[in-house]
Amino acid sequence: DAGVIQSPRHEVTEMGQEVTLRCKPISGHNSLFWYRQTMMRGLELLIYFNNNVPIDDSGMPEDRFSAKMPNASFSTLKIQPSEPRDSAVYFCASGLGSSGQETQYFGPGTRLLVL
Amino acid sequence: KQEVTQIPAALSVPEGENLVLNCSFTDSAIYNLQWFRQDPGKGLTSLLLIQSSQREQTSGRLNASLDKSSGRSTLYIAASQPGDSATYLCAVYAGGFKTIFGAGTRLFVKA
Numbered sequence: 001d002a003g004v005i006q007s008p009r010h011e012v013t014e015m016g017q018e019v020t021l022r023c024k025p026i027s028g029h030n031s032l033f034w035y036r037q038t039m040m041r042g043l044e045l046l047i048y049f050n051n052n053v054p055i056d057d058s059g060m061p062e063d064r065f066s067a068k069m070p071n072a073s074f075s076t077l078k079i080q081p082s083e084p085r086d087s088a089v090y091f092c093a094s095g096l097g098s099s100g101q102e103t104q105y106f107g108p109g110t111r112l113l114v115l
Numbered sequence: 116k117q118e119v120t121q122i123p124a125a126l127s128v129p130e131g132e133n134l135v136l137n138c139s140f141t142d143s144a145i146y147n148l149q150w151f152r153q154d155p156g157k158g159l160t161s162l163l164l165i166q167s168s169q170r171e172q173t174s175g176r177l178n179a180s181l182d183k184s185s186g187r188s189t190l191y192i193a194a195s196q197p198g199d200s201a202t203y204l205c206a207v208y209a210g211g212f213k214t215i216f217g218a219g220t221r222l223f224v225k226a
Contacts, residue, residue: 004158043159043204043216056212091158100212101146106158 002026004107006092012113018080021110024073025094031102034067034077035091037109043091049075050098082114117142117209121217128195129225136190136220138205143183145207150179150190153202153219162203163190195224 005024013019025032034046047057052069060067064083069075079086089109095102118141128134138148147166151159163172163179165188171180178191188205204219 042218043206045213048212059213093158100210100214101208103149103161103164104159104214106160108156108158111156 004092004094004105006090006107006110008110009108010111010113012115013082014115015083016081017114018078019082019086019112019114021077021079021090021092021112023075023077023092023107025075025092026105027073029094029096029105030072031095031097031100032069032075033093033095033104034075035093036088037091038088046077048100050100056100082112084114087112087114117145117207117215119205119207119215119217121203121205121220123220124218125221125223127223127225130195130197132195132224133191133193134195134222136192136203136205136222138188138190138217140186140188140207140215142209143186145183145209147208148179148181148188149206149208149214150177150188151204151206151216153204155201159204192222195222197224197226200224 007022032049037043046059047067049069067077091109093104093106095104120139122137149164150162153159165181176193181188202219202221206214206216
């Protein structure tokens with residue numbers, strides 16, 4: 001049974017470039033979370049989707065960040081243009097529920113380095 | 116604003132020792148508290164979830180307690196093993212679709 005799948009696992013890019021991170025949630029799950037983890041700020045929620053609809057995007061740091069969930073099996077997090085301070089590990093997690101407090105199953109993360 | 120603190124930041128113990136990890140939160144109005152494990156270069160794995168109405172949860176060698184009134188939770192690991200080496204994070208859910216995570220305790224169990 002596959003868990004949450006994220007791609008790419010590692011991404012190195014130059015400042016100003018567009019970066020797209022991808023996530024495939026666990027089949028049957030209806031909630032999806034995007035997180036960012038850094039040494040300085042720890043794990044921060046960026047956006048929460050439920051039934052493919054963005055419910056809470058208050059954690060998205062600025063307009064350079066956007067997230068979409070076109071269907072129940074795929075989500076993207078895009079950074080355009082990227083900056084060195086965006087360097088972090090980005091996690092996607094999925095769950096079953098609608099309150100935001102459902103048990104979350106995390107993907108392995110995408111390690112992003114912006115030079 | 117809810118803040119979650121974990122002490123100690125790092126811990127090294129010999130194999131077989133029982134140990135306690137601590138988590139404190141500033142606002143006692145929470146719905147639940149979870150303990151996660153994170154292995155290097157990997158995502159988080161949920162270990163235990165305690166609802167606000169519960170006092171503790173157990174899974175194998177792990178026992179988590181919750182004292183909402185004092186804003187504290189502990190994760191007790193019995194008979195520690197080298198395979199328990201990882202970072203342990205606690206997280207509280209207080210509504211608003213946000214789970215607030217602590218910075219974690221990095222545990223190293225020496226063989």
